[in-house]
Amino acid sequence: DGGITQSPKYLFRKEGQNVTLSCEQNLNHDAMYWYRQDPGQGLRLIYYSQIVNDFQKGDIAEGYSVSREKKESFPLTVTSAQKNPTAFYLCASSPPPGRSKGYTFGSGTRLTVV
């Protein structure tokens, strides 16, 4: 079955380290997204990519970076510039507008700074 795979499920980062969260999809979706979820805050958009080799900043892009070298992959790097990275990170992809199903989400990565 097609879907989105996020890894790792849990990640611990030391102060000053960069870490990369993996997101892979086999749904043949063009668009992919990264969201951050904090308790009681809902989901906020970090970065999104509508097509390979192109991506745009979302509402809270500072301290994060992404790449989109392949259609299937959209890794997120949390840099040392992100001062409060502890959160739950969700990756998503979306089909063309004519499809009935909405966005598909991965199972998330929980990042903790230690």
Next chain:
Amino acid sequence: AQKVTQAQTEISVVEKEDVTLDCVYETRDTTYYLFWYKQPPSGELVFLIRRNSFDEQNEISGRYSWNFQKSTSSFNFTITASQVVDSAVYFCALSEAALYGGSQGNLIFGKGTKLSVKP
């Protein structure tokens, strides 16, 4: 600017009660999409429904039903005869129409409503 408001932060009901989760949205677009997602304790978001702005028909799927009213900018979600397995956080979300073919635009989420169904 687009915005989604879920005024109910937490709701607690007893099993078999009906419960309605409210969602109010703001957008200047004439074409947009509305969504509901369920987030169980495992964390993954589970898609429940997507409606476009031109389709105001109410929808029913088993114990779930949705009431879309453009006049009040609301897209409310009702669970009939709630069950313990319905306990989760529910998110309402809004997206613009695609900027160009191939995507639906970005999702704007409400802050979610935590539903607890007690036996």
